[in-house]
Amino acid sequence: MARYIMALDQGTTSSRCILFNEKGLSVGVDQKEFTQIYPKAGWVEHDPMEIWKTQYEVAKGAIERANITAEDIAAIGITNQRETTVVWDKRTGQPVYNAIVWQCRRTAPICDDLVSRGFKEKIREKTGLIVDAYFSGTKVKWILDNVEGAREEAEKGNLLFGNIDTWLIWNLTKGKVHVTDYSNASRTMLFNIHDLKWDEELLEILNIPKAMLPEVKPSSCVYGYTDPSLFGAEIPIAGDAGDQQAALFGQTCYEPGTAKNTYGTGCFMLMNTGEKAVESKNGLLTTIAWGIDGKVEYALEGSIFVAGAAIQWLRDELKIIETSPESEKYATAVEDTNGVYVVPAFVGLGAPYWDQYARGTIVGLTRGAKKEHLIRATLESLAYQTYDVLKAMEEDSGISLKALKVDGGACANNFLMQFQSDILGVQVDRPEVIETTALGAAYLAGLAVGYWKDKKEVSQNWAVSRSFKPGMDCEKREELLRGWHEAVKRSLGWYKES
Ligand SMILES: Nc1ncnc2c1ncn2[C@@H]1O[C@H](COP(=O)(O)OP(=O)(O)O)[C@@H](O)[C@H]1O
Numbered sequence: 221m222a223r224y225i226m227a228l229d230q231g232t233t234s235s236r237c238i239l240f241n242e243k244g245l246s247v248g249v250d251q252k253e254f255t256q257i258y259p260k261a262g263w264v265e266h267d268p269m270e271i272w273k274t275q276y277e278v279a280k281g282a283i284e285r286a287n288i289t290a291e292d293i294a295a296i297g298i299t300n301q302r303e304t305t306v307v308w309d310k311r312t313g314q315p316v317y318n319a320i321v322w323q324c325r326r327t328a329p330i331c332d333d334l335v336s337r338g339f340k341e342k343i344r345e346k347t348g349l350i351v352d353a354y355f356s357g358t359k360v361k362w363i364l365d366n367v368e369g370a371r372e373e374a375e376k377g378n379l380l381f382g383n384i385d386t387w388l389i390w391n392l393t394k395g396k397v398h399v400t401d402y403s404n405a406s407r408t409m410l411f412n413i414h415d416l417k418w419d420e421e422l423l424e425i426l427n428i429p430k431a432m433l434p435e436v437k438p439s440s441c442v443y444g445y446t447d448p449s450l451f452g453a454e455i456p457i458a459g460d461a462g463d464q465q466a467a468l469f470g471q472t473c474y475e476p477g478t479a480k481n482t483y484g485t486g487c488f489m490l491m492n493t494g495e496k497a498v499e500s501k502n503g504l505l506t507t508i509a510w511g512i513d514g515k516v517e518y519a520l521e522g523s524i525f526v527a528g529a530a531i532q533w534l535r536d537e538l539k540i541i542e543t544s545p546e547s548e549k550y551a552t553a554v555e556d557t558n559g560v561y562v563v564p565a566f567v568g569l570g571a572p573y574w575d576q577y578a579r580g581t582i583v584g585l586t587r588g589a590k591k592e593h594l595i596r597a598t599l600e601s602l603a604y605q606t607y608d609v610l611k612a613m614e615e616d617s618g619i620s621l622k623a624l625k626v627d628g629g630a631c632a633n634n635f636l637m638q639f640q641s642d643i644l645g646v647q648v649d650r651p652e653v654i655e656t657t658a659l660g661a662a663y664l665a666g667l668a669v670g671y672w673k674d675k676k677e678v679s680q681n682w683a684v685s686r687s688f689k690p691g692m693d694c695e696k697r698e699e700l701l702r703g704w705h706e707a708v709k710r711s712l713g714w715y716k717e718s
């Protein structure tokens with residue numbers, strides 16, 4: 221009897237594989253960072269072949285580290301950076317262009333055009349999304365319009381589109397399966413989240429041939445089997461969800477009103493709204509959480525584009541820290557930021573501002589500003605951005621959170637978590653397993669093949685490791701937030717104005 225579930229977690233900066241046992245604990249893990257390609261200011265690309273290669277290598281690496289064989293794996297769950305767009309030739313399996321990453325701003329003018337043609341409300345109603353370069357639809361259009369011969373081949377039916385989940389499943393099955401799940405489809409700006417179909421009208425508006433699109437299925441079902449040449453056995457691929465929805469699932473937020481916040485490259489807060497697609501009045505997205513047990517459930521989402529990526533910026537571009545965890549040591553070496561605010565709007569601002577033209581801004585510098593202040597201000601910016609999103613969510617849902625479940629790489633930072641709790645005035649709960657994205661994908665796969673019985677059984681695996689309680693007085697909090705909102709104002713529209 222197979223004993224483990226494999227989760228393939230294809231994130232924005234690294235490909236990861238984790239093998240889980242029935243308690244939801246990791247028994248083997250492997251991870252590889254891959255190349256970030258920045259061809260122009262505001263453009264971000266990945267090499268789809270490198271993504272596949274690193275993902276395959278870490279899958280083999282995790283099997284080796286856990287000292288098991290493919291026969292010991294009951295199923296594979298896939299979870300992925302969402303929206304990132306790959307178009308490939310189905311005859312050769314070769315991408316026609318690099319993957320255009322969710323953070324890429326190149327299609328902002330296409331979005332402006334959609335808004336000026338009056339499609340904003342229609343798109344919002346059908347897809348739950350705000351017109352923004354973030355989503356896949358305009359990225360597919362850009363590839364068809366700009367890569368020589370691509371539109372012609374797409375019209376002949378030779379090209380396929382997929383987000384990273386679809387691309388991985390295609391490669392894992394050696395070109396046999398072209399599929400996605402409801403949660404990923406809901407991020408394309410091409411999918412009607414109410415009637416659960418690719419939307420003919422939106423496809424026409426963006427001039428995208430329907431034949432390119434994958435079949436859309438629930439998030440927990442058998443999509444196909446790995447080609448035996450890859451791992452030496454056919455393993456069922458049985459779970460698929462966008463990484464933020466997978467984290468919501470891994471945090472066992474199954475009841476309407478429960479929420480989580482993931483601190484990875486970006487930061488994403490999702491609240492389960494059950495079978496109801498709640499429309500936001502405060503700049504949040506309405507998205508599909510997952511399809512499981514014969515129904516689809518929805519979530520409200522606050523998407524913050526740059527979170528952990530700002531810490532990587534301190535490390536890789538400014539070179540003022542050597543590792544991301546080191547940021548904590550510098551942040552706690554000073555009492556405050558000395559009046560410095562960092563707004564990491566490197567790729568514009570997402571929720572709740574939705575400004576494609578905002579850019580990174582540092583304000584409040586004085587002669588006494590030290591690198592420690594800058595590092596602390598960068599970490600604090602993650603918490604402030606989360607504050608803005610939580611307020612929007614509370615207004616939209618009418619629910620005041622008692623505690624916020626957190627996960628993702630940067631939630632390991634104790635300074636950040638304490639500051640987060642202080643700024644929100646809400647308890648922050650960090651679970652024992654912070655790899656909840658991978659865990660959620662594993663749960664979805666395991667449930668599909670009967671490895672776990674039901675959601676109730678997996679819920680028992682969730683346990684808190686540390687709670688952070690708010691300790692800041694209200695006046696101080698208000699003062700800090702006032703400064704933050706002034707700083708945000710100064711970042712808005714910068715790219716257009718300059
Ligand atoms: N201790 C830490 N303090 C602050 N940021 C951290 C810490 N550890 C990791 N990070 C940040 O978290 C991110 C990695 O988290 P992860 O969940 O793996 O992201 P992703 O899935 O988006 O690749 C990186 O951007 C990194 O800078």
Ligand SMILES: O=P(O)(O)OC[C@H](O)CO
Nearest residue numbers: 231232301302484485486
């Ligand atoms: O790579 P992550 O984990 O920051 O997630 C990226 C999101 O899916 C983008 O929508």
